[in-house]
Amino acid sequence: MIDPKLLRRATSDVAANLSRRGFEFDATAYLALEERRKTLQVDTEKLQSERNTTSKQIGVETAKGGDPAPLIDAVTKYGERLKNCQAQLQAVQAELKEIELDLPNLLDDSVPEGNDESDNAEIRRWGEPAQFDFETHDHIELGESLGLLSFEAASKISGSRFAVMRGALARLHRALIQFMLDTHTSAHGYQETYVPYLVQDHALVGTGQLPKFEEDLFKTTTQTPYYLIPTAEVPLTNLARDTIFDASELPLRFVAHTPCFRSEAGSHGKDTRGMIRQHQFEKVELVQFVVASESARVLEELTGHAETILQLLELPYRVVALCSGDVGFAAAMSYDLEVWLPGQQTYREISTCSNCTDFQARRMKARVRNATTGKPELMHTLNGSGVAAGRALIAVIENYQQADGRIRIPDALQPYMGGIAFLEKI
RNA sequence: GGAGAGAUGGCUGAGUGGUCGAAAGCGCUCCCCUGCUAAGGGAGUAAGGGCUAAUACCCCUUCGAGGGUUCGAAUCCCUCUCUCUCCGCCA
Numbered sequence: 001m002i003d004p005k006l007l008r009r010a011t012s013d014v015a016a017n018l019s020r021r022g023f024e025f026d027a028t029a030y031l032a033l034e035e036r037r038k039t040l041q042v043d044t045e046k047l048q049s050e051r052n053t054t055s056k057q058i059g060v061e062t063a064k065g066g067d068p069a070p071l072i073d074a075v076t077k078y079g080e081r082l083k084n085c086q087a088q089l090q091a092v093q094a095e096l097k098e099i100e101l102d103l104p105n106l107l108d109d110s111v112p113e114g115n116d117e118s119d120n121a122e123i124r125r126w127g128e129p130a131q132f133d134f135e136t137h138d139h140i141e142l143g144e145s146l147g148l149l150s151f152e153a154a155s156k157i158s159g160s161r162f163a164v165m166r167g168a169l170a171r172l173h174r175a176l177i178q179f180m181l182d183t184h185t186s187a188h189g190y191q192e193t194y195v196p197y198l199v200q201d202h203a204l205v206g207t208g209q210l211p212k213f214e215e216d217l218f219k220t221t222t223q224t225p226y227y228l229i230p231t232a233e234v235p236l237t238n239l240a241r242d243t244i245f246d247a248s249e250l251p252l253r254f255v256a257h258t259p260c261f262r263s264e265a266g267s268h269g270k271d272t273r274g275m276i277r278q279h280q281f282e283k284v285e286l287v288q289f290v291v292a293s294e295s296a297r298v299l300e301e302l303t304g305h306a307e308t309i310l311q312l313l314e315l316p317y318r319v320v321a322l323c324s325g326d327v328g329f330a331a332a333m334s335y336d337l338e339v340w341l342p343g344q345q346t347y348r349e350i351s352t353c354s355n356c357t358d359f360q361a362r363r364m365k366a367r368v369r370n371a372t373t374g375k376p377e378l379m380h381t382l383n384g385s386g387v388a389a390g391r392a393l394i395a396v397i398e399n400y401q402q403a404d405g406r407i408r409i410p411d412a413l414q415p416y417m418g419g420i421a422f423l424e425k426i
Numbered sequence: 427g428g429a430g431a432g433a434u435g436g437c438u439g440a441g442u443g444g445u446c447g448a449a450a451g452c453g454c455u456c457c458c459c460u461g462c463u464a465a466g467g468g469a470g471u472a473a474g475g476g477c478u479a480a481u482a483c484c485c486c487u488u489c490g491a492g493g494g495u496u497c498g499a500a501u502c503c504c505u506c507u508c509u510c511u512c513c514g515c516c517a
Binding site: 038041042044045046048049051052053054055056057058059060062063068071072073074075076079224244365367373374375376 | 436443444445455471473474475476477481485486487497498507
């Protein structure tokens with residue numbers, strides 16, 4: 001959520017910022033509503049104040065043994081007016097809240113202008129795409145021909161956008177996750193965390209998936225509905241909900257491996273083949289809670305933590321700054337890590353690292369006590385995939401393929417593979 | 427699933443209709459005293475919101491959440507949630 005005070009005071013600036021995303025904010029309508037809110041709130045609070053003082057007088061009068069009847073009459077009279085005012089105020093406030101919850105975060109000034117993916121700005125590259133002296137294949141051909149990967153098997157059970165992995169490939173997938181968790185906990189100072197995969201709506205409102213993006217989520221039909229998490233960012237970031245941290249406790253770093261569930265509504269026809277876009281995938285997620293002044297620096301740091309994984313796996317990648325039209329709802333700025341996929345001869349997203357500034361913190365009341373003033377302030381939250389396990393697996397398969405169709409195990413993963421050096425046909 | 431107990435400020439814990447946002451203690455901050463330390467004395471110490479140039483006054487809201495009764499609710503009534511104890515079941 002954007003600071004409502006800022007929204008009132010600098011409405012046109014906010015509208016200008018949001019328009020960079022292609023988001024149209026009706027400032028006039030908002031301000032009209034806001035004007036009504038102000039009048040109603042001032043009136044309501046004035047009436048409440050009068051009621052309170054008169055009620056107190058009634059108490060005093062009664063205690064003295066006097067006759068409180070005239071005072072009771074007086075207070076009863078504006079009881080009706082108060083009720084009326086309160087009801088109107090509540091309605092207007094609800095309307096404002098609804099608007100505010102639908103507004104994306106303000107973009108950082110450094111975010112490059114652009115409409116979509118194609119306008120993202122490349123920041124740096126690491127590694128050289130390998131030159132193969134044989135005809136390369138994509139992960140689907142490689143995995144299926146080894147008998148280790150089957151979309152057909154999955155479709156019998158669950159339909160499209162699911163995969164079944166077997167044997168050493170399933171193990172390699174698990175190895176990737178173990179390796180990532182181990183790296184982030186031991187080298188980067190994150191605390192390993194186990195979190196619920198089913199969450200209630202308020203958690204998703206906190207991180208920004210709701211109310212706007214409900215169609216992207218899977219929801220249970222139980223009496224209290226649960227949503228399947230689309231990313232561990234949701235449970236991890238909500239750890240800060242309704243909390244005031246001591247300044248000395250920050251920064252806090254959490255890492256979790258979870259499955260992620262996405263309905264992929266609206267992406268029909270996109271990446272329909274293979275494991276790139278599934279309803280269910282595994283991801284290792286990084287989340288940090290920091291004081292406001294630190295978040296810009298920490299975004300660089302966190303991005304570096306995700307990069308380390310790709311470097312240790314020796315997978316070529318590039319870092320791009322998302323353009324104004326491509327930055328996610330809750331983020332002020334984001335970097336994407338794009339890994340080289342020989343099968344597609346292109347770089348594909350494998351991680352997004354975002355600085356959400358105080359946007360999520362405001363929604364979930366996540367605060368830090370300022371060490372010098374002693375006052376609670378909103379913290380800044382950051383998150384990034386470190387990295388998506390399914391896509392990392394694709395990258396390993398395609399980048400480590402051999403002329404004979406086998407897959408070499410990256411050095412970094414060998415300790416997790418029980419002495420196997422290659423994925424072979426079964 | 428059954429039976430019971432509870433939910434109050436950073437913590438412990440009083441408070442069953444009228445200046446209660448809330449006693450007391452602990453903790454914390456500041457000051458005083460004591461040549462250090464210990465002990466002692468005093469003051470302060472919730473969050474959110476509104477108004478505002480203001481992080482100054484003032485005002486509103488909040489005692490698990492949501493409704494209700496009342497001129498007035500931490501206190502009475504209803505619903506829900508969560509926690510704890512015992513029993514049952516169970517990976």
